[in-house]
Amino acid sequence: MNGTLNLLVGLAMGLNLLALASGRLPSIIRAAAMQGMVLGVLPLLMEDSFNWLVSLVAAGTIAVKGFVIPGLLRRAVRAANIDREVQPLLGYIPSLLIGATATIGAVALADVLPLRPEHAGSLLVSGSFATVVTGFLLLMGRAKAISQVCGYLILENGIYLFGLLLIKSTPLIVEAGILLDLTVGVFVIGIIVDRIQREFDTLDTRKLNVLRE
Amino acid sequence: MKELALIFIPLAGAVLAYLWPSERTRPWLLPVIGAGHAVLALTMLLHPPAVAAGAWLGFDALARAVLPAISLLFLVCAAYGVTYLRLRGERSNRVFVAIFLTLLGLMSLALQAQHLGLLWVAAEAATLSTVPLLHFNGTARAFEATWKYLLIGGTGIALSLLGSFCLGYASLLGQGSGDLTFAALAAQGAGLSHPWVLAAWVLLLTGYGTKMGLAPMHTWKPDAYGEAPGMVGALLAGGMTTVAFVALLRVRQVVDAAGAGEVAGLTLLVLGLFSMLVGALFLLGTPDFKRMLAYSSVEHMGILCVGAALGGAGVWAALFHVWTNNLTKGALFLSAGNIRRAAGARTADEVAGMALLTPVSAGIFVTGIFAVTALPPFGPFFSELRIVRAAFASGHTPAAAVFLGCLLFAFFGLTRLVFAIVDGRPRPAARAGLGQLGESAGTLVPPLVLLGCSLWLGLATPPVLLEAWTAAVAALLPVP
Numbered sequence: 001m002n003g004t005l006n007l008l009v010g011l012a013m014g015l016n017l018l019a020l021a022s023g024r025l026p027s028i029i030r031a032a033a034m035q036g037m038v039l040g041v042l043p044l045l046m047e048d049s050f051n052w053l054v055s056l057v058a059a060g061t062i063a064v065k066g067f068v069i070p071g072l073l074r075r076a077v078r079a080a081n082i083d084r085e086v087q088p089l090l091g092y093i094p095s096l097l098i099g100a101t102a103t104i105g106a107v108a109l110a111d112v113l114p115l116r117p118e119h120a121g122s123l124l125v126s127g128s129f130a131t132v133v134t135g136f137l138l139l140m141g142r143a144k145a146i147s148q149v150c151g152y153l154i155l156e157n158g159i160y161l162f163g164l165l166l167i168k169s170t171p172l173i174v175e176a177g178i179l180l181d182l183t184v185g186v187f188v189i190g191i192i193v194d195r196i197q198r199e200f201d202t203l204d205t206r207k208l209n210v211l212r213e
Numbered sequence: 214m215k216e217l218a219l220i221f222i223p224l225a226g227a228v229l230a231y232l233w234p235s236e237r238t239r240p241w242l243l244p245v246i247g248a249g250h251a252v253l254a255l256t257m258l259l260h261p262p263a264v265a266a267g268a269w270l271g272f273d274a275l276a277r278a279v280l281p282a283i284s285l286l287f288l289v290c291a292a293y294g295v296t297y298l299r300l301r302g303e304r305s306n307r308v309f310v311a312i313f314l315t316l317l318g319l320m321s322l323a324l325q326a327q328h329l330g331l332l333w334v335a336a337e338a339a340t341l342s343t344v345p346l347l348h349f350n351g352t353a354r355a356f357e358a359t360w361k362y363l364l365i366g367g368t369g370i371a372l373s374l375l376g377s378f379c380l381g382y383a384s385l386l387g388q389g390s391g392d393l394t395f396a397a398l399a400a401q402g403a404g405l406s407h408p409w410v411l412a413a414w415v416l417l418l419t420g421y422g423t424k425m426g427l428a429p430m431h432t433w434k435p436d437a438y439g440e441a442p443g444m445v446g447a448l449l450a451g452g453m454t455t456v457a458f459v460a461l462l463r464v465r466q467v468v469d470a471a472g473a474g475e476v477a478g479l480t481l482l483v484l485g486l487f488s489m490l491v492g493a494l495f496l497l498g499t500p501d502f503k504r505m506l507a508y509s510s511v512e513h514m515g516i517l518c519v520g521a522a523l524g525g526a527g528v529w530a531a532l533f534h535v536w537t538n539n540l541t542k543g544a545l546f547l548s549a550g551n552i553r554r555a556a557g558a559r560t561a562d563e564v565a566g567m568a569l570l571t572p573v574s575a576g577i578f579v580t581g582i583f584a585v586t587a588l589p590p591f592g593p594f595f596s597e598l599r600i601v602r603a604a605f606a607s608g609h610t611p612a613a614a615v616f617l618g619c620l621l622f623a624f625f626g627l628t629r630l631v632f633a634i635v636d637g638r639p640r641p642a643a644r645a646g647l648g649q650l651g652e653s654a655g656t657l658v659p660p661l662v663l664l665g666c667s668l669w670l671g672l673a674t675p676p677v678l679l680e681a682w683t684a685a686v687a688a689l690l691p692v693p
Contacts, residue, residue, distance in 0.1 A: 113408055113409070113412075114386060114406055114408060114409070115386075116385065116386055132375065136368075139364070139368065145360070148364060152364070152367060152368070152371075155368065155371055156371060158375075159371055159374050159375045159378065162375060162378045162379075162382075163374075163378050165378070165382055165385075166378060166381045166382060166385065168391075169381070169385055169389075169391030185337070185341055185367060188341055188344050188363065189363055189367070192344065192348075192356065192359055192360055192363060193360075195348070195356050196356050196357075196360055199352075199353040199356050200353060200356075200357075205360070208357040208360060208361070210353070210354055210357055211354060211357055211358055211361070211435070211436040211439065211440070213435075213495060213498060213499055213504075
């Protein structure tokens, strides 16, 4: 079972690199969506027996991260009729190199940190750190608002991976609250993106430069 | 029961406000609900209810030491809101009033949360709910500020979630029962896994520090405070930052118990002094008087962190400073809003002579600036004096020197800009447009009340507050 789990986490880590290498908005959105769906399956693998609540949370995660949010983002791309190029502030090759280094570093770091015996062989901690770094790289290294939102989604995916370590010990109500907050957060971001598009006629965040010292 | 009422009265008020049919009478809900909340909070300050052991929510000593200040600040801002929203009659106030009340409920929830996860959920919900308040003005600048607030604030909040998970994992590794209330985590003490506690502290300090607006994570603050209406700025600078500060104090308590208190104290001290320095340096340069208030807020958040790093006497002084800073900053934001509306602009290049156009607001603004730069006998003087004394008493002389130096720079920066705006000859455009945007009792009494409270805290701090702060310090730093 740990093998399947590690395979999926490894897949998510691969999708990190795919997102970093993507030059077009739809492919970044696709990478983030696929990663979200992969992560949604993980809680099911971690349960020993079938559990209704966990299945419900998993289904909710797959629906929101894999379909609803990417759908909203794709609609924004279409409606804004924007140029689909990502316009990196940090080039693809440097992004990939940093991403790969971060992945190796995360695996090394997870070896050093003390872990519970049942997590010792799993990639959850290293996958989580690598994904968080990827999220940050996309947030800082891409100019389009949509790709920054994708970076934020990937950052959250990384935190979600870490949260899986605690899934058996935290009450589900907290998990549900967290999921709700994240969903609402992305909706709010979506609305603001829409308004920015209307006010500025662009989603290039380099144009948002009136407010500064 | 009462602690739930503090949360649900404003939330119910928000629903009522959303359904309320009349645009004209809806703003009156703000002071009515605010008054109910304030009466309840002050009653609980005088007669603190018992907190059940292991409860996720409770009006404990720390909540008692700060929550009434926020309730009071809200009430005054709400009273200001009645006149303000009438002046801004061209925009629908349905969402604004509902969200303003929601924010009070969520802040009450976050301040009373005794559970790591619940605290995060409340803080995140409060952050998200402020978004419609920030772009109330609907200008391109307001949306730009909102976007930056969402992106930076969202990232900060995500990091604090990761930090909360790390702290939870530290407890799990120490054979914890999975109970993530602060009391249970602190009781585990040295049983918490050390590397994970340190990771959690760094992430939580970055995350909640972003929300508090500590440098270098403060960059959203000038944009957001500059573009939001004055009453929103007052509530953000007084309320939301306090929520984040209280969160840090609660986490700090756990980190202390785990035996990493020295690292936590040192990081708080360094980050606090750095924020003061950054705030003071930007104060020397900014030409915009609303952004100026944001940099002053960055500086005062630094002061709070420095206080929190200096042991019992310092934490006591920091709690005192939460009150004095909240009330004085509130007066500044509200009077700055009046000046901004009358002048129609906000930089020193475009605004001058406001002492002639809006004499009372300008008077409040100047007095407030002196109060916030620690002129006796206003409250901030006494709270900052106590922090300096705590620094000397605990042997942090270099820190005290940097602290005083930053206060001096901030004084230069603030007075430079304020007198440029207040003094001189009014611009013709501002004079022509004054008309109905002039001063009225509805926009003058609220900041005057806040300034009066700041003076009162300085001259005669009520004994019940002294006792509440002492109780909070005793709960946070149990004598070993």
